[in-house]
Amino acid sequence: MSIRTAVCAALALIAIPAAAQAAPPPIVPPGWVAEHVPGDRMIIRYVSPDRHAALTLRDMPSEREVSGLLHRPDESVTYRQRGRSWTVVSGYRGDQIYYRRANLACGGERWHLIELNYPAADKRRMDATVTYISHHLARYRDVCPDR
Numbered sequence: 001m002s003i004r005t006a007v008c009a010a011l012a013l014i015a016i017p018a019a020a021q022a023a024p025p026p027i028v029p030p031g032w033v034a035e036h037v038p039g040d041r042m043i044i045r046y047v048s049p050d051r052h053a054a055l056t057l058r059d060m061p062s063e064r065e066v067s068g069l070l071h072r073p074d075e076s077v078t079y080r081q082r083g084r085s086w087t088v089v090s091g092y093r094g095d096q097i098y099y100r101r102a103n104l105a106c107g108g109e110r111w112h113l114i115e116l117n118y119p120a121a122d123k124r125r126m127d128a129t130v131t132y133i134s135h136h137l138a139r140y141r142d143v144c145p146d147r
Contacts, residue, residue, distance in 0.1 A: 027114075027136050028055060029129055053118035053126060055133065059145070060111050066102040069113060088134070095120050099130050103137050106144035112137060 024034065024046060032046040032055065046055045060066075070089045071077060075098065079090040085104040090097065099116040114137055118126050 027057075027133055027140070029133070048118075052122060053116065053129075056113075056115040056117075058113045058115075059105075060113070062104060062106075062109050062111055064111070066111050066113065070100045070102060092120060093117075097123060097126070099134070101134050101137060103141060105141045110144060112140055 024032065028046045029048070031049045033049075035045045035047045035054070037043045037045050037056075042060070043056060043058045045057075047053065066087065070087060072093070075091050075093045077089055077091040079088065081088045085108075086102065088099070088101045090099040092098075096117055097120050100113065102111045102113045104110070105112045114133060116126070116130055116133065
């Protein structure tokens with residue numbers, strides 16, 4: 001399922017009772033549920049069962065610069081790496097940790113982006129989840145919108 005398809009599917013799920021909703025894509029941790037993102041139909045957010053952590057997925061054309069989406073002025077950066085087809089930035093915003101990754105996809109035509117936010121106090125508990133999601137984003141590199 002493409003991130004764009006997942007976004008559309010998740011938006012459709014908002015109006016359906018929770019018991020009738022389909023399972024989220026495998027990149028989403030078990031038990032996390034879709035949450036409506038007001039104003040942007042191309043973003044999907046999942047929240048943890050305790051509602052303290054959030055995973056945001058988005059998809060955008062590769063001609064758009066992703067650096068503004070990956071780092072914001074009110075944040076401190078503690079980790080930054082860049083490869084030929086991906087970039088990662090992580091750090092703190094107040095008492096929250098953020099982790100953002102962008103991978104080139106669709107033959108270099110799209111960016112697939114993920115963002116995780118969670119309390120700094122949950123760092124040890126979230127480390128494995130962050131690693132899993134980050135490494136599994138590459139599985140979607142060939143999942144692209146219909147032309």
